[in-house]
Amino acid sequence: MTTSVGSVFSAVLDPVNRHDPYPLYTSLRRTPISREADGTYVVSTFREISALLEDPRVSSAYSPEEGADPHQIVGLPPSFLRQDPPGHDRMRRLAMRPFGPPHTPHRVADLQPTLQKIAAGLVRDFPVSTVDLVDQFAYPLPVSVICALLGVPLEDEPRFRDWIDAALNAVTPNVGALGDLAQYLGDLVDRRTADPGDDMLSAMATDDGPEGRMTRAELVATAILLLIAGHETTVNLIANSALVLLRQPLWLERLLADPSLVVPLVEEVLRYDPPVQMLPWRTALADIPIAGTTIPKGSSITLVLAAANRDPEHFKDPDRFDPDRRIAQHLAFGDGIHYCYGAPLARLEAQMALQAIAPVLARARLLEDPPVYRLSAVLRGPRHLRVALD
Amino acid sequence: MHVVVDLTKCQGYAQCAFLAPSAFQMQGDEALIYDPEPTEEQREQVRRAAAACPVQAIQIDRLATQDMPPIHTAPGAGRIVIVGASLAGLRAAEALREEGYAGSLTLIDDEPHGPYDRPPLSKQALSGKIRPEATGLPRRHDLDAQWRLGVRAVGLDLPIRRVQLSDGSSVPFDRLLIATGVRARPWPDPVEGALDGMFVLRTRDDAVRLQQRLHPGTDRPGRVLVVGAGFTGSEVASTCRSLGLDVTVAEAAATPLAGALGNVIGSIAADMQREHGVDLRCGVTVEAIEGSDGRVRRARLSDGSSLDVDVVVAALGGIRNVEWLEDSGLAVGPWGVACDAGCRAFDVNGLVTDDIFVAGDVARAPNAMFGYQFLALEHWANAVSQAEVAAHNMVSDESNRWPHVHMPKFWSLQFGNNIKSVGVPTFADEVVITQGSVEERRFTAAYGYKGRITGAVAFNHAKWLPFYQRLIEQAAPFPPEFPTVDRPDDMLPVPAEVPDQKLMARDATVVVTGHRPTLVRSIG
Numbered sequence: 001m002t003t004s005v006g007s008v009f010s011a012v013l014d015p016v017n018r019h020d021p022y023p024l025y026t027s028l029r030r031t032p033i034s035r036e037a038d039g040t041y042v043v044s045t046f047r048e049i050s051a052l053l054e055d056p057r058v059s060s061a062y063s064p065e066e067g068a069d070p071h072q073i074v075g076l077p078p079s080f081l082r083q084d085p086p087g088h089d090r091m092r093r094l095a096m097r098p099f100g101p102p103h104t105p106h107r108v109a110d111l112q113p114t115l116q117k118i119a120a121g122l123v124r125d126f127p128v129s130t131v132d133l134v135d136q137f138a139y140p141l142p143v144s145v146i147c148a149l150l151g152v153p154l155e156d157e158p159r160f161r162d163w164i165d166a167a168l169n170a171v172t173p174n175v176g177a178l179g180d181l182a183q184y185l186g187d188l189v190d191r192r193t194a195d196p197g198d199d200m201l202s203a204m205a206t207d208d209g210p211e212g213r214m215t216r217a218e219l220v221a222t223a224i225l226l227l228i229a230g231h232e233t234t235v236n237l238i239a240n241s242a243l244v245l246l247r248q249p250l251w252l253e254r255l256l257a258d259p260s261l262v263v264p265l266v267e268e269v270l271r272y273d274p275p276v277q278m279l280p281w282r283t284a285l286a287d288i289p290i291a292g293t294t295i296p297k298g299s300s301i302t303l304v305l306a307a308a309n310r311d312p313e314h315f316k317d318p319d320r321f322d323p324d325r326r327i328a329q330h331l332a333f334g335d336g337i338h339y340c341y342g343a344p345l346a347r348l349e350a351q352m353a354l355q356a357i358a359p360v361l362a363r364a365r366l367l368e369d370p371p372v373y374r375l376s377a378v379l380r381g382p383r384h385l386r387v388a389l390d
Numbered sequence: 391m392h393v394v395v396d397l398t399k400c401q402g403y404a405q406c407a408f409l410a411p412s413a414f415q416m417q418g419d420e421a422l423i424y425d426p427e428p429t430e431e432q433r434e435q436v437r438r439a440a441a442a443c444p445v446q447a448i449q450i451d452r453l454a455t456q457d458m459p460p461i462h463t464a465p466g467a468g469r470i471v472i473v474g475a476s477l478a479g480l481r482a483a484e485a486l487r488e489e490g491y492a493g494s495l496t497l498i499d500d501e502p503h504g505p506y507d508r509p510p511l512s513k514q515a516l517s518g519k520i521r522p523e524a525t526g527l528p529r530r531h532d533l534d535a536q537w538r539l540g541v542r543a544v545g546l547d548l549p550i551r552r553v554q555l556s557d558g559s560s561v562p563f564d565r566l567l568i569a570t571g572v573r574a575r576p577w578p579d580p581v582e583g584a585l586d587g588m589f590v591l592r593t594r595d596d597a598v599r600l601q602q603r604l605h606p607g608t609d610r611p612g613r614v615l616v617v618g619a620g621f622t623g624s625e626v627a628s629t630c631r632s633l634g635l636d637v638t639v640a641e642a643a644a645t646p647l648a649g650a651l652g653n654v655i656g657s658i659a660a661d662m663q664r665e666h667g668v669d670l671r672c673g674v675t676v677e678a679i680e681g682s683d684g685r686v687r688r689a690r691l692s693d694g695s696s697l698d699v700d701v702v703v704a705a706l707g708g709i710r711n712v713e714w715l716e717d718s719g720l721a722v723g724p725w726g727v728a729c730d731a732g733c734r735a736f737d738v739n740g741l742v743t744d745d746i747f748v749a750g751d752v753a754r755a756p757n758a759m760f761g762y763q764f765l766a767l768e769h770w771a772n773a774v775s776q777a778e779v780a781a782h783n784m785v786s787d788e789s790n791r792w793p794h795v796h797m798p799k800f801w802s803l804q805f806g807n808n809i810k811s812v813g814v815p816t817f818a819d820e821v822v823i824t825q826g827s828v829e830e831r832r833f834t835a836a837y838g839y840k841g842r843i844t845g846a847v848a849f850n851h852a853k854w855l856p857f858y859q860r861l862i863e864q865a866a867p868f869p870p871e872f873p874t875v876d877r878p879d880d881m882l883p884v885p886a887e888v889p890d891q892k893l894m895a896r897d898a899t900v901v902v903t904g905h906r907p908t909l910v911r912s913i914g
Contacts, residue, residue: 056874344408
């Protein structure tokens with residue numbers, strides 16, 4: 001994604017603005033559909049993004065303009081995230097079988113006590129004086145959960161963490177690291193196939209539903225997606241939530257007085273400061289008339305979900321953080337057939353995490369505000385969130 | 391606690407079924423079955439589920455303090471009477487209070503129960519998953535209304551503004567909302583209809599009776615005959631099959647759901663029924679039901695065959711509850727009470743009234759998206775939105791009235807499939823499969839009339855329907871010519887084969903009640 005020099009969107013991508021892109025989104029929304037110099041169409045308003053997420057003329061598959069598909073280079077098919085129906089639908093259904101309804105309806109809800117236990121354990125182990133809420137809370141919680149769910153040994157975390165950091169956060173995708181990750185997960189899939197446990201990889205490798213199984217390569221592609229997406233975004237959701245509570249102690253007091261407030265509170269964080277800020281890889285399969293203009297066939301489309309979540313046409317007083325708001329229909333998890341696969345898990349993890357950490361936040365003081373953010377303009381969250389405990 | 395899901399909005403994201411699996415379950419890809427009365431222990435999970443719904447389709451009990459300002463009723467602030475206390479009547483009452491209406495509010499209904507939700511009756515209630523009695527609609531606790539339940543409205547005296555009731559009393563009003571809905575069409579022969587084993591399904595009590603007979607127990611029925619393969623008949627057949635009962639469906643039209651979707655899509659529904667073990671017979675009628683000892687024993691069909699049956703479910707569509715208005719001077723007929731786009735009733739002379747409003751299944755109103763023709767709709771979402779518009783207009787002056795601009799939508803859950811439609815599929819001359827695979831029962835079809843898109847239906851493909859709704863709103867060209875994801879190789883429009891209106895009276899849930907679209911002629 002290159003951009004026109006001086007465009008609002010280029011400022012969004014500029015790391016210098018990472019700590020607060022929201023004023024830029026306000027400017028961006030003045031042109032709901034804007035064309036960048038490289039021909040990319042950037043969409044920033046709620047109605048238009050919703051419409052495009054539900055539009056079958058918009059493809060999620062790799063387009064030649066993006067360059068080589070890293071999955072293809074390492075000999076894998078694209079994950080379902082980067083496929084269109086019917087391939088997408090089949091792979092997502094197969095991946096859903098061991099995870100959720102209708103085949104495995106209790107998996108996520110049954111995790112609640114485990115999540116509470118892990119979160120309480122992390123809080124208990126906090127050092128006395130200062131703590132990094134990212135490294136010592138927001139990161140370890142979802143990582144241990146996704147490892148247990150998928151059947152990835154938690155002790156391998158230092159290895160795959162390096163590969164994922166290299167594959168995700170490099171300026172150009174690091175195919176070598178992706179290859180190492182694929183090799184690692186491929187070996188794991190083979191072990192689970194030979195000796196299945198009650199984890200999701202084992203189920204996907206051995207359980208024959210009405211549509212059969214994924215191929216080994218499809219399963220590895222899916223495992224890469226679920227391992228990465230299964231925690232990267234949740235880390236940020238938990239950290240962004242903790243940050244807003246530290247900055248707005250009124251809501252922290254309300255949460256401490258009424259733990260059930262955590263449900264609307266997490267929804268409001270998802271709206272107000274979503275972990276996935278934009279979806280950069282859609283392509284128009286046809287000329288698409290929208291908002292008084294036309295996105296020409298073949299154009300690359302970037303949907304800025306975080307800008308839509310602050311659209312005053314959809315949300316009253318959108319820049320105010322308000323878990324009491326009645327309209328809670330946000331786009332943090334996308335919309336349509338690619339709606340976030342792991343959304344229920346992310347929600348429950350964040351809810352349990354916040355309930356566990358609220359008493360700590362009540363005696364915590366931010367040591368750095370704004371904190372240093374991750375490099376990515378797509379996946380938004382603080383790199384560290386250091387607080388002093390009184 | 392009470393829960394209702396607006397299944398018109400639901401697109402099968404399954405977030406609720408993940409987070410509260412004891413209260414919400416998926417059948418197949420996207421058909422949602424839920425418990426309308428979860429226990430207090432489930433409240434935490436149900437709240438989580440409601441908050442997570444991407445389309446915000448789940449309503450739970452609304453407490454006065456939560457959502458709305460408190461109500462202070464004031465004497466002399468007017469008298470509003472609502473006849474019909476089902477979905478539309480309740481929603482209108484709530485909307486009136488939300489609008490700040492402070493006068494007296496009276497709801498009248500011949501059923502003794504408070505407002506309940508009907509769609510679960512043919513599904514989770516009939517299957518025994520929930521009790522039919524556990525279908526009460528969530529409502530605000532401080533409506534401050536007088537409930538006259540178990541008493542029927544028998545007349546309307548417009549000059550003196552009174553509703554006459556079956557107990558001989560009458561209720562005065564300043565403004566009236568007619569929301570008397572539809573009742574099940576009874577079996578045409580009253581002697582046969584009185585046999586033990588004959589059923590209809592419309593009310594909660596109907597569901598209790600039928601559920602008791604169907605449910606595996608001491609006296610498990612042999613074959614069930616369902617007469618009529620519209621939505622209710624098809625859903626009853628589906629539930630019976632899920633209970634392991636033998637089912638025959640007799641349908642006069644060429645296919646099931648023909649009156650709602652035409653024969654082309656109806657033939658797919660026919661395949662679905664047969665795949666699930668239904669003995670489906672189309673193009674036949676039931677000539678007689680034979681009984682002995684007062685019980686149903688046998689059915690004789692028009693094709694000369696006969697069947698041994700224990701239970702007959704007459705799913706013959708509905709009759710609009712307008713008899714009580716026949717001498718009122720309002721414009722009433724078999725399609726309901728005619729009203730303008732603002733829900734104000736017409737009188738017999740075609741003049742619009744000021745204080746009489748209509749909403750829900752009994753209303754018949756012009757729709758700008760379909761050539762201003764009068765539509766009669768029996769759809770859940772229409773009842774809700776029309777009630778809200780009627781309520782607003784009842785307490786607003788002329789300059790601030792809303793039109794009821796409603797895109798018709800319906801859904802049906804049968805045989806594990808979620809069938810959803812938008813627009814008016816029968817206002818069509820052609821239909822084309824636009825996405826997906828008919829063979830897999832995952833597809834979208836678009837309907838067109840004279841070169842524009844007028845309707846769409848999705849089988850287990852609900853997430854795509856909002857796109858087609860936008861095309862219908864824009865009167866986009868038919869057939870759609872652009873490329874899409876998952877487009878079939880041969881996208882060939884075929885005649886939609888919409889049956890004539892005689893049959894539509896039986897099982898369509900949305901009917902263009904003026905002239906038929908094919909009879910439209912350009913003038914001059």
